[in-house]
Amino acid sequence: MDIIKKKIGIVGGGQLGKMMILEAKRLGFFVAVLDPSEDCPAHSVCDLLIVGDLKDPKGYYELSKHVDVITYEWENINASTLESLENEGHVIYPSVKTLKTVQNKKLQKTALFTNNIPVPRFSPVAGINEIQEYGKPGNFGYPLMLKTTTGGYDGKGNALIRNAGEIETAYIQLGSGQKELMVEEYINFTKEISILACRGIDGKKVIYPVAENTHENSILDTTVVPADIDSATSEKATDIANKVMTVFEGVGTFCVEMFVTGPGDIFVNEVAPRPHNSGHYTIEGCFANQFENHIRAIAGLPFGDTNMMIPAVVMINLLGVSDGTARLLGLEKAYLDPYVHVHLYGKSKSKKGRKMEHFTVVGATVEDTTRRARDLKSILRIIGE
Numbered sequence: 056m057d058i059i060k061k062k063i064g065i066v067g068g069g070q071l072g073k074m075m076i077l078e079a080k081r082l083g084f085f086v087a088v089l090d091p092s093e094d095c096p097a098h099s100v101c102d103l104l105i106v107g108d109l110k111d112p113k114g115y116y117e118l119s120k121h122v123d124v125i126t127y128e129w130e131n132i133n134a135s136t137l138e139s140l141e142n143e144g145h146v147i148y149p150s151v152k153t154l155k156t157v158q159n160k161k162l163q164k165t166a167l168f169t170n171n172i173p174v175p176r177f178s179p180v181a182g183i184n185e186i187q188e189y190g191k192p193g194n195f196g197y198p199l200m201l202k203t204t205t206g207g208y209d210g211k212g213n214a215l216i217r218n219a220g221e222i223e224t225a226y227i228q229l230g231s232g233q234k235e236l237m238v239e240e241y242i243n244f245t246k247e248i249s250i251l252a253c254r255g256i257d258g259k260k261v262i263y264p265v266a267e268n269t270h271e272n273s274i275l276d277t278t279v280v281p282a283d284i285d286s287a288t289s290e291k292a293t294d295i296a297n298k299v300m301t302v303f304e305g306v307g308t309f310c311v312e313m314f315v316t317g318p319g320d321i322f323v324n325e326v327a328p329r330p331h332n333s334g335h336y337t338i339e340g341c342f343a344n345q346f347e348n349h350i351r352a353i354a355g356l357p358f359g360d361t362n363m364m365i366p367a368v369v370m371i372n373l374l375g376v377s378d379g380t381a382r383l384l385g386l387e388k389a390y391l392d393p394y395v396h397v398h399l400y401g402k403s404k405s406k407k408g409r410k411m412e413h414f415t416v417v418g419a420t421v422e423d424t425t426r427r428a429r430d431l432k433s434i435l436r437i438i439g440e
C-alpha cells in the first residue's frame with residue numbers, strides 16, 4: 056500500500072491525540088479518532104470523529120472499518136476489544152500484548168524487574184493486614200506508596216501512607232479493595248526524570264534527551280531540558296530507556312519515567328506506551344518531535360533526529376483556574392517573548408485543575424529559559440466564565 060494513503064485510527068482524542076494528528080496531517084494521512092466527546096481536542100483536526108465510550112467495543116469496531124493501523128493516545132482503554140480486533144487481523148501499534156502489560160502497574164513492574172531493570176520494590180496486596188506487614192521496619196517501611204494496579208493517572212490511583220495510622224484512609228481512598236492494589240517502597244528521590252523513546256516496526260530505536268520533571272499535586276508542572284544531572288547518570292538513564300523499549304517490544308513512542316536518588320541510583324517509576332506530557336518539549340526543542348516519530352513508527356517510516364535544536368527548553372502545563380466556559384488570558388503579553396509557543400488544547404470548558412494548555416520557552420541557557428518560563432506562568436491563565 057502507498058504509505059501516504061495509509062489511514063490511521065487513534066483511540067482517544069485528547070490533547071495527545073490532537074498533537075499526533077497535527078503531525079500525521081503534515082504527511083497527509085487520513086486520521087479517524089474514537090473519543091467519548093464530540094468536542095474533544097482532536098475534533099477540529101481529524102478527518103473522522105467516532106463518538107463512543109472507550110469501554111464500549113462498538114466504537115472500536117467502527118474505527119477499525121475506516122483505518123489501516125490503530126494506535127492510542129492513552130492506555131486506560133478497552134484492551135480486550137483491541138485484542139479481538141488484532142486477532143481478526145487489524146494492525147495495532149503498540150501491540151495489544153504490550154498494552155496489556157503496561158496498563159497494569161503490577162504486570163509492568165514485574166516485566167521490568169524480571170528483565171533486570173531497576174524498579175522500586177513492590178508487591179500486590181490483598182487487604183489492610185498485608186499493607187501493615189509491608190509498613191513494618193525491615194520490610195518496605197514508611198512512607199509506603201499504595202497504588203491501584205490499573206486506571207491511575209495524575210496521581211489519582213495513588214495514596215501515600217506515612218504511618219500505620221494512615222493505612223485505612225488510603226485503603227478507602229483507593230476503593231477499599233474493589234480494585235487490585237499494590238504497595239511500593241517509597242523512593243526518596245532527588246529528581247524525577249523521563250526519557251521518550253521510539254521504536255520502529257523493524258526494531259530500530261531512537262532516544263530523546265533526558266527531561267527533568269517537577270510535579271505539583273502529582274500532576275506534571277514543569278519539564279526542563281537538558282536535565283540537571285551529570286553525564287554518567289544521563290548515560291545510565293538512556294541505557295535503561297533503551298532496555299525498556301526492548302523488553303516491551305513496543306512500536307511507537309514510549310515514555311519512561313524514572314527517579315534519581317542522591318547517590319545517583321535510578322529506578323523506573325512507570326512506562327507509558329504513548330507520547331507523553333513530559334515529551335511536549337520535543338515539539339519546539341528537537342528536530343523531530345515525539346508525535347512525528349510516533350506516526351513515522353506506526354507507518355513504517357524511518358525516524359527523524361531526536362537531538363535538541365537549541366540549548367534549552369522549558370515546558371509548563373497550565374491547568375484550569377476555575378470552572379466554566381474557557382477563556383485564555385495573557386496571550387498578547389506572553390507573545391512579547393518571541394521564543395514562546397502556546398499550545399491551546401481547544402477544550403471549551405475549563406475546570407479547576409484540568410489540563411487546558413501548555414507552553415514552551417526556548418533559550419540559550421536553562422537558567423535564563425527557566426526564569427522566562429516562570430514569569431509567564433503567572434501571565435498565561437485559563438479561567439472559566
Ligand SMILES: Nc1ncnc2c1ncn2[C@@H]1O[C@H](COP(=O)(O)OP(=O)(O)O)[C@@H](O)[C@H]1O
Pocket residue numbers: 175200202207208209210211212213239240241242243244247270273312324325
Ligand atoms: N515509589 C514511589 N516513591 C516515591 N514517589 C513516588 C513513588 N511512586 C510514585 N511516586 C510519586 O507519585 C507520582 C505519580 O506516581 P505514578 O505511579 O507515576 O502515577 P500516575 O500513573 O498517576 O502518573 C510520581 O511522579 C512520583 O512523584
Ligand SMILES: [Mg+2]
Pocket residue numbers: 312325
Ligand atoms: Mg506517572
